[in-house]
Amino acid sequence: MSDAINSKPSTNFWIISGAALVWNLIGLVFYIGHVSITPEALAAMTEAHQEFLLTTPTWATSAFAIAVNAGVLGSVLLLLRKTWAIPVFAISLAGIVVQDVDAFVLRDAYSILGVNSLIIPSMVFVIGVAILLYARVAKRCGWLN
16 A cells, blocks of 8 residues: 555555445344344254343344444445545444453353354454544545544
């Protein structure tokens, strides 16, 4: 990346922004699956997993909704080269943190669901931070208005 401020985004900007949109759309699909789980799908899970899902507080599910919807919106704003992408990604990251606090601090998902319960949430958090930082870099490069 050049040190010079350039208002024309690099090809990498478009690739990363598009990947961010795809990532967040996948998150939205997972959210829809979470809130519309069928009794058959629920019955196929272990009893501990069923209990964990059924006792998820409304505020944690709301945080999930905020995280994925703000992520999708932030990605669209990034592709439109709008500065608003930065605070919207920050809201998405806050939703991720709130959801993870519920799952791992308040309800101890690790002891209920095992080590696999850490992999996806850790990836979601790291990618959420990376996308927010990338949007800030894009702003500094003059790619966002």
